[in-house]
Amino acid sequence: MKTLVSSLTALLTALVCLTSCITEDVPDNSPAGNFEALWRTLDEHYCFFREKGEEYGLDWSAVGAEYRDAVVPGMSSEQLFEVMAAMLAELRDGHVNLSAAHDVARYGAWFDDYPANYSDSLERIYLGRSEDYAEAAGLQYRVLDDNIGYLRCESFNTTPGDGNLNEIMRRLAVCDGLIVDIRHNGGGMLTAAQKLASLFVNERTLGGYMSHKTGPGHDDFSEPEPIWIEPFEALRWQKPVAVLTNRRTYSAANSFTMFVKGLPRVAVVGDRTGGGAGMPFTSELPNGWSVRFSACPMYDRDGQCTESGVDPDLEVDITAADYARGVDTIIETARAWLRQAAADGLD
Amino acid sequence: MLVLKMRSVRRLLLLLALALTDTATLPAQSDSLAPSRLTTRAWLLGVGRVNRLDTYLSPLEYTGPELHVVRETMRPTRWLAGRISTQRLVVAGVAYTHSPTDDGKAWSGQIDGAWGYHYNWRPAPGLRLMAGAQAAGGLGFQYHTRNGNNPAQARADVALSASLLAVYKFRLGRWPMTARVQADAPLLGAMFTPHYGQSYYELFSLGHYDRNVRFTHPGNAPSMRWLATLDVPLGRAVVRVGYLCDIRQSDVNHLKRHAWSHALLVGYVRHFTLIRPADRRRADMIY
Structure with a gap:
């Protein structure tokens, strides 16, 4: 009996000892601690x-x-934020943000340093008034006067349904x-980009x-696996x-460009896309600030990273003269290529 | 086919229960539970607090209130002259937690089930010791309200657990009481987890799998559940009060998780047989 009780006690003790704590070592909530937490997270x-x-x-x-x-003791939150923002800017990544109550640190040189190549005033000229175009699942579309279809996709935040796409087609x-x-599509869901790209392939395509x-x-890193x-x-x-595309074609829109570039027809x-080929994750610092960063890299079908963007097949900027005339040079270039492609039997 | 599998699982659990016992003492056990075959069923509600960590979502620990529901069914079997009892235990919880600075909020929920067999000893009057094994499994989630592409983490695991119970029946004045403490710890198992930086988009939209089911043991998933209860007769009913300490942890794929729950429980107990209601004052009714 004594042996039995001793055995059970020993077993219980062993089980308790097995339950050692699993914790994460997090720096303290001080300027230096928060800086270290941010640097380490990245x-x-x-x-x-x-x-x-x-x-x-x-x-x-x-x-x-x-x-x-x-980073020095006693510095204000705003000063710490400035130091951290400057450090994050060294990554030159539009997917990297530090969010505090008073500001969001972001890197914008990937579009600020380049022509906009987009104007909502010009878009209004081509799309027309609200009654002139249709809209389904966030996609605006109409037929232009030379019988070219125009589909405006300003975001991939909404995944269109099968019915939406079928009716648009x-x-x-x-x-x-x-x-x-x-252009100016800052991304959204990759599933939405895949769905839109699915309209332009007739077989399973890498x-x-x-x-x-x-x-x-x-x-x-894991071995890159195909996106079909x-x-x-x-x-x-x-x-x-x-x-x-333009320089603000970013993230999931950059991926859409990657998916369709090189397909037949x-x-x-337009301009090179802005990039953003890393699906961003979110974490946070001891002081509560939120940090976003590129986490899962994507590559084109040749295995090349598209973080710095995808080059267009026809590179063209909107000229100052065309802006003044209310003409979108990029749309007009596309219309000319489509007419020529149709004439050449590229269908 | 299914029946065969169930039988195999029962045999395996029975063998494990026996393996955890000192078989040399078997002949000394003269009491039997078989004649009564009483089933004890308890429902408990609990209120407590939880401390949660999941480094896939945040390096910070989230804390907050948690609600629990516990359901337990225990009855003796006919095996080994009634010295083997079976228990089914379900523990569910839902919590709303926040980060240390209250900037981040999270919802979490989980349900754990265990089905086990225990060998029973009666080393002293009123005292029953039980040791056995359980087949256990759990499902759960944790959702962080402000994360982007890593907003939530799923939990799914199965394990073979060791389980120990001590049950003590005593009288406080004219009141018959039953005190009980139970400790369950998973020994071998498997769990689902994304890889370190793997997105759920890769997993569920692209079908890219990468070591997403991992073998678990006390070295990488040291976990334990303690359940201490006291059954008190109150009029014609039996009220159960208790304390639950549920420690779920893992460190796999460089991702650390823990959920440390503590809760006070209250509920009721029913004793019955399949033929007729049992008398709750019967001497052998001490689970």
């Missing part, structure tokens, strides 16, 4: 250190050492070509590759398509 989770190191010599350890010196089926305008981090090391574009199961577009027209 160090362990950010996905483009290698690409940016090769592109412009980014050295995250050196960046941390440089900005760490600017049915109503634009009479057109000789189609313009898909994703759209690109995606990977993810497998550990905190800068080179800890499955053909839309109802009406699909079988004529020439011009996809309009498709031309990308």
Whole structure:
């Protein structure tokens, strides 16, 4: 009996000992602690250190050492925010943000340094008044006067339903070509980008590759795996398509461009896209500030990272003269290419 | 086919229960539970607090109130002259938690079930010790309201657990009381988890799997549930009050998780047989 009770007691004690605590070592809520938490979060989770190191010599350890010196006890929240924002800007990544109650730190040189190549005034000229165009699932569309279909997709925040896409295709089926305008489309859901791309493939098509981090090391990544574009199961577009891009074509819109570029009957027209090829994750700091960063890198079908954008097939800017005349040079270039493609039998 | 599998699982659990016992003491056990075959069923509601960590979502620990529901069914079997009892335990909880600075909010919920067999000893009058094994499983989620592409984490796991109980029946004045403490700890199992930086888009939209089901053991998922209760007769009813300490943890794929729950419980107990209601004052009714 005594042995039995002793055995049970020993077993219970062993079970209790097995329940050791699993915790995360988080720096304290001080300026230095929050700085370390931010630097470490990026160090362990950010996905483009290698690409940016090769592109412009980014050295995250050196960046941390440089900005760490600017963090001093007693500095105000605004001052700490400025130091952190400046450090994050070294990543040159539009998907990296630091959100505090008073401001959101963001990097905007990827579009600020380039022509806008888009104007909502020009868009209004081409789309017309509200009664002139149709709208379904956030997609605005009409037939232009040269029988070219124009589809404006300003965001991928909404995934269109099968019925939406089928009706859009049915109503634009009479057109000789189609313009898909994703300029100033800042992204949204990748599933929405895949869905729209599914209109332009007739068989399962490789759209690109995606990977993810497998550990905190800068080179800890999974093998890139394919992103397949499955053909839309109802009406699909079988004529020439011009996809309009500019530097603010970003994130999921950058991925859409990556999916469709190089497909038969498709031309990308306009400016290079802004990039944003890392699906962003969110974390937070001890002081409650939220931080967003690129986490899962994407590559085109040739295995090239598209973080810095996708080049157009026809590079064209809106000229100052065309702005003044109310003409969208990029749309007009696309219309000319579509007419020529239709004439050449590219369908 | 299913019946065969169920039988196999029962046999396995029975063997494990026996493996955890000192078989040399078996002949000394003269009492039997078989004649009564009483089933004890309890429903409990609990209020407590939880501390949750999931580094896939945040490096910070979230804390807040948690509500629990506990359902337990226990009865003796006919095996080994009634010395083997079976227990089914379900523990569910839902919590609304916040980050240390209250900037981040999270909803979480989980349901855990365990089905086990225990070998019973009666080393002293009123005292019953039980040791056995459980087949356990759990489902759950944690949703952070301000995250972007990593807003939520799912939980799904199965395990083979060791389970120990001590039940003590005593009288406080003229009141018959039953005190009980139970400890369950998973020993071998498997759990679902995304990889370190893997998005759910890759998992569920693209079908990219990467070590998403991991083997678990006390080294990488040290977890334990303690349940202490006291049954008190109140009029014709039996009221059960208790304390639940549920420690669920894992450290796999470089992702750390913990959910440390503590709750006070209150509920009722029913004793019955399949033929006729049992007399709650019967001496062998001490679960």
